[in-house]
Amino acid sequence: MSSLGLLLLPVATSLMALLIARRAGPASRSFRHAVHLTLELAGTSTLFLAANIALGVGVVLTLRAVTSVFVSIYVLNDLSIVALSFLQGAVFFCWRRQP
Amino acid sequence: MSSIRGKLRRMISASVSRPLLRVLGAGGLLVFFVVCFTPAVERLGALLIPDRRAEHAEAIVVLGAGGVAPGGGLTDSSLRATMEGVHLFHEGWAPLLVLSGSGGQLLRTEAETRAEFARQSGIPPAAIVIAGPVHTTREEAVKVRALLEPRGIRKVLLVVDGPGVRRAMAVFERVGLEVVPAPWSESVTTNASPEERLTLLRALAMEAVARLYYRVMGYV
Numbered sequence: 498m499s500s501l502g503l504l505l506l507p508v509a510t511s512l513m514a515l516l517i518a519r520r521a522g523p524a525s526r527s528f529r530h531a532v533h534l535t536l537e538l539a540g541t542s543t544l545f546l547a548a549n550i551a552l553g554v555g556v557v558l559t560l561r562a563v564t565s566v567f568v569s570i571y572v573l574n575d576l577s578i579v580a581l582s583f584l585q586g587a588v589f590f591c592w593r594r595q596p
Numbered sequence: 597m598s599s600i601r602g603k604l605r606r607m608i609s610a611s612v613s614r615p616l617l618r619v620l621g622a623g624g625l626l627v628f629f630v631v632c633f634t635p636a637v638e639r640l641g642a643l644l645i646p647d648r649r650a651e652h653a654e655a656i657v658v659l660g661a662g663g664v665a666p667g668g669g670l671t672d673s674s675l676r677a678t679m680e681g682v683h684l685f686h687e688g689w690a691p692l693l694v695l696s697g698s699g700g701q702l703l704r705t706e707a708e709t710r711a712e713f714a715r716q717s718g719i720p721p722a723a724i725v726i727a728g729p730v731h732t733t734r735e736e737a738v739k740v741r742a743l744l745e746p747r748g749i750r751k752v753l754l755v756v757d758g759p760g761v762r763r764a765m766a767v768f769e770r771v772g773l774e775v776v777p778a779p780w781s782e783s784v785t786t787n788a789s790p791e792e793r794l795t796l797l798r799a800l801a802m803e804a805v806a807r808l809y810y811r812v813m814g815y816v
Contacts, residue, residue: 500633500790537614539621554805567731569698570809574802 537594542586549582632790637797644759644803650779653753655692656684657740659764660730661757663698663706670709677757678710682717684778690753692723694743696736699729733764733806734815737771750774759796759803766816 518524553573560568631637658681662671670678678695685693693714697706704712707728714724727739744752751774756764761777768775788796810816 500793503790504633533614533618536618536621536625539624540617540619541621543620543624544617558809569731570805571802574798576798 534594538587538590541590542583545585545589546579546582549578549585553578631793631797635786635788637793637800638786638788640800641759641796644762644800646761646765646777648765648776650689650753651776652688653690653751653774653776654749655694655725655744655752656681656690656755656778657694657727657752657768658696658710658755659733659736659757660697660706660728664704664709668704668709670706670713673757674706674710675713677755678713679717680778681755682714682719684753684755685714685719685723689778692725692747692749693719694725694727694740694752696727696730696740698731705729733760733767734810734813737764737767737773740768741771741773744773751776753778758799760806763803763807763810763816767810770816 550573554570557568557570557572560566658677660674661677662673664674665671669675674697681693681695684690695707695710695714697708697710699705705728707726711724711726715721725743727736727743730736730739740752744750750772752768754761754764754768754775755778765775765777807816
């Protein structure tokens with residue numbers, strides 16, 4: 498399956514979910530509002546990702562400069578940091594967002 | 597007074613941070629979709645391919661690539677690079693094979709493990725030079741130069757795994773060696789899956805950080 502074909506899967510399931518949700522009754526919030534919230538959540542997570550990487554680089558370089566221990570910068574090259582940043586962003590966003 | 601201050605703070609945070617977060621979020625999602633579903637990141641990776649073509653040299657230098665796995669064997673990327681060096685030696689690109697690599701807590705270093713593999717692949721022990729343990733590309737360049745200078749070797753064929761070829765070449769040239777890239781470095785990933793493209797993006801981002809660090813430190 499090509500990469501664009503992969504994109505069709507979430508599009509199809511989103512349309513199905515939309516049909517089911519419409520049958521269940523009117524939405525309490527507008528679609529535009531949902532898009533705004535999603536973008537803010539993505540923005541918060543992106544900020545956390547940038548902060549985590551910046552802090553990680555700083556810690557690695559400081560350890561190299563201050564101690565004789567060598568720490569590779571490649572320890573930061575791990576997908577889990579993206580997932581953790583998303584989780585951080587989601588929790589922080591839900592906690593701080595205005596009602 | 598405190599309630600006015602609280603209201604003001606809420607107003608500022610609502611009017612300033614929310615639109616900014618939306619822009620940042622839109623930018624992040626745009627990058628995600630462009631990287632996953634277009635060949636943009638592959639084209640970006642192609643820009644890092646060196647201008648210079650592969651040529652015969654006096655030594656093949658295989659840089660460290662991932663170290664030794666917990667079981668004691670080479671990691672995938674380290675084994676791939678070593679195999680490329682062995683292949684180039686057998687094809688006659690250079691009469692000497694320099695194997696570099698990091699140390700670690702294990703009995704043998706990456707370079708020693710690589711040398712063992714090279715010997716088992718039919719390369720004479722006299723044609724193998726071990727450069728290690730070293731941790732960074734800069735350390736590798738200094739160590740390799742120290743090992744090759746007494747032999748009168750100046751021109752090396754560099755085998756590097758990943759997008760760090762240009763930086764590695766610049767670092768080796770900075771210590772006084774003439775560097776040509778291995779033909780392997782000219783390969784470009786095409787038609788990659790979204791996951792492979794994300795992996796390539798991570799590698800390119802790490803390379804960007806490394807390049808910035810090397811510039812600040814004056815290594816390139």
